[in-house]
Amino acid sequence: EAVAAIEAFFAAAETPRPLAGRRVLITSGPTHEPIDPVRYIANRSSGRQGHAIAAAAARAGAEVVLVSGPVTIPDPAGVAVVRVETAREMLAAVEAALPVDVAVMAAAVADWRVATAADAKIKKDGSGAVPGLALTENPDILRTVGHHVARPRLVIGFAAETNDVIANGTAKLARKGADVIVANDVSPAGGVMGGTRNTVHILSAAGVEDWPTMDKDAVAERLVALIAARLGDLG
Amino acid sequence: EAVAAIEAFFAAAETPRPLAGRRVLITSGPTHEPIDPVRYIANRSSGRQGHAIAAAAARAGAEVVLVSGPVTIPDPAGVAVVRVETAREMLAAVEAALPVDVAVMAAAVADWRVATAADAKIKKDGSGAVPGLALTENPDILRTVGHHVARPRLVIGFAAETNDVIANGTAKLARKGADVIVANDVSPAGGVMGGTRNTVHILSAAGVEDWPTMDKDAVAERLVALIAARLGDLG
Numbered sequence: 001e002a003v004a005a006i007e008a009f010f011a012a013a014e015t016p017r018p019l020a021g022r023r024v025l026i027t028s029g030p031t032h033e034p035i036d037p038v039r040y041i042a043n044r045s046s047g048r049q050g051h052a053i054a055a056a057a058a059r060a061g062a063e064v065v066l067v068s069g070p071v072t073i074p075d076p077a078g079v080a081v082v083r084v085e086t087a088r089e090m091l092a093a094v095e096a097a098l099p100v101d102v103a104v105m106a107a108a109v110a111d112w113r114v115a116t117a118a119d120a121k122i123k124k125d126g127s128g129a130v131p132g133l134a135l136t137e138n139p140d141i142l143r144t145v146g147h148h149v150a151r152p153r154l155v156i157g158f159a160a161e162t163n164d165v166i167a168n169g170t171a172k173l174a175r176k177g178a179d180v181i182v183a184n185d186v187s188p189a190g191g192v193m194g195g196t197r198n199t200v201h202i203l204s205a206a207g208v209e210d211w212p213t214m215d216k217d218a219v220a221e222r223l224v225a226l227i228a229a230r231l232g233d234l235g
Numbered sequence: 236e237a238v239a240a241i242e243a244f245f246a247a248a249e250t251p252r253p254l255a256g257r258r259v260l261i262t263s264g265p266t267h268e269p270i271d272p273v274r275y276i277a278n279r280s281s282g283r284q285g286h287a288i289a290a291a292a293a294r295a296g297a298e299v300v301l302v303s304g305p306v307t308i309p310d311p312a313g314v315a316v317v318r319v320e321t322a323r324e325m326l327a328a329v330e331a332a333l334p335v336d337v338a339v340m341a342a343a344v345a346d347w348r349v350a351t352a353a354d355a356k357i358k359k360d361g362s363g364a365v366p367g368l369a370l371t372e373n374p375d376i377l378r379t380v381g382h383h384v385a386r387p388r389l390v391i392g393f394a395a396e397t398n399d400v401i402a403n404g405t406a407k408l409a410r411k412g413a414d415v416i417v418a419n420d421v422s423p424a425g426g427v428m429g430g431t432r433n434t435v436h437i438l439s440a441a442g443v444e445d446w447p448t449m450d451k452d453a454v455a456e457r458l459v460a461l462i463a464a465r466l467g468d469l470g
Contacts, residue, residue, distance in 0.1 A: 035276070037397050037423050038343070042267075043274045072307040108273070111359050112366070121397040121421070124346050130370040131347070137365060162272050162356040186356070188272050 017061030018228035024062040025100040025152070026054045027107035027141065029069035031087045035133065036118035043108045044186075044193035047071035049158075050106030052220035054079045057104075060224050065100070067093040069107055087113065087138035094141055098150040102227055105142045105157045106182075113138050146177025153234055154227060159183040159203075160193075169203050179230070180204045182223065202226070252296030253463035259297040260335040260387070261289045262342035262376065264304035266322045270368065271353035278343045279421075279428035282306035284393075285341030287455035289314045292339075295459050300335070302328040304342055322348065322373035329376055333385040337462055340377045340392045341417075348373050381412025388469055389462060394418040394438075395428075404438045414465070415439045417458065437461070 028050020032040040054066040055076035064079040067090055075081045082093045087109045112135040122131050142157040157178040159169035169183030181203040186192045198219050202209040263285020267275040289301040290311035299314040302325055310316045317328045322344045347370040357366050377392040392413040394404035404418030416438040421427045433454050437444040
């Protein structure tokens with residue numbers, strides 16, 4: 001029995017668990033915003049990067065809550081998953097998960113939704129007239145968390161940009177109340193949306209850190225190491 | 236060698252192949268209509284019903300071309316699959332597949348697309364102003380095929396409705412130039428969109444035939460039997 005305890009001790013010691021005892025909230029995937037019962041507005045996020053971060057945080061010993069929009073990839077191991085569809089549902093799930101030590105907002109949340117989704121399928125009336133889609137702004141989940149009364153000690157946002165990646169990402173740092181913005185170029189030519197690799201830039205008060213193109217799993221591992229280091233600095 | 240030939244003859248005879256020598260075109264899945272490089276308008280079609288019909292037609296001996304929008308289900312066995320994203324791409328792939336003996340248009344094609352998709356990600360400008368989404372009508376693929384110079388001898392369309400299922404479906408018969416409309420109720424409460432079961436009504440010049448609720452595979456088998464019977468009647 002003493003031998004087993006010693007073996008268990010060393011087995012646990014072999015796996016570094018720098019986030020043990022930490023509670024980490026991660027959002028991932030797209031949101032779907034209904035137009036009518038059969039149609040919706042979506043975006044090309046696969047959830048691969050957010051899910052990879054959730055898996056890496058769990059391996060690092062964190063208690064992980066993953067709030068995920070509609071994705072077709074499997075749930076990461078060792079993670080509590082809350083499934084949502086719309087931005088408003090995602091915000092509600094995020095606020096319900098607080099307080100946490102760290103929030104990583106990797107979901108591609110729709111900026112706008114249709115102001116009034118139709119109860120019945122919108123049909124062509126034969127006149128060639130097209131329906132107007134009046135949009136309204138969705139809640140800004142990252143900004144809400146970044147300025148929340150229960151603000152996590154570390155708030156990390158993502159900025160998926162197709163142009164002026166660094167400038168657009170840097171502008172989000174203060175506006176969203178984030179400690180770190182992970183900015184990436186999601187232009188179609190790059191294949192990031194839906195793909196398995198990612199080229200990110202880490203923006204913070206310390207400036208810009210360019211990471212090389214890596215598998216999304218490797219980006220996740222490195223981001224978890226960054227989180228552990230920052231939490232260590234915060235004490 | 237003679238024995239092997241006889242065995243092969245009886246093995247083939249065991250499987251009824253009522254569509255042997257027939258060329259069948261099937262569309263399936265949703266279409267995605269881009270708003271900008273990262274956002275799009277979509278619908279809840281899973282492609283399960285269309286793919287099941289393609290598989291059943293192939294088992295019945297047909298040469299099958301399946302034109303599919305973005306789906307996450309596997310390709311059916313023994314079928315040539317052409318992948319498309321938008322309604323315009325689907326129309327082009329459908330016209331390229333003609334002539335065929337039978338067209339089964341099971342895809343949930345977007346009625347409208349965004350008039351001018353943006354080249355760069357549309358961003359919030361901080362003013363709270365929302366972008367207008369000007370829509371324009373997509374080509375009507377079923378109607379195009381139903382009135383085509385290379386019109387298939389048998390044209391079968393689908394009508395996914397959330398209200399007045401029979402009336403809306405029947406109105407489509409003549410307007411689309413279809414021989415048969417398979418109408419179903421896709422109200423969210425029914426769970427048809429994305430689900431595995433379907434309750435369909437077969438509308439034709441002969442009137443309305445209500446089929447019981449069945450697995451989508453069973454609907455597909457019965458529809459293939461209907462196709463074989465109608466082709467037989469046509470001679």
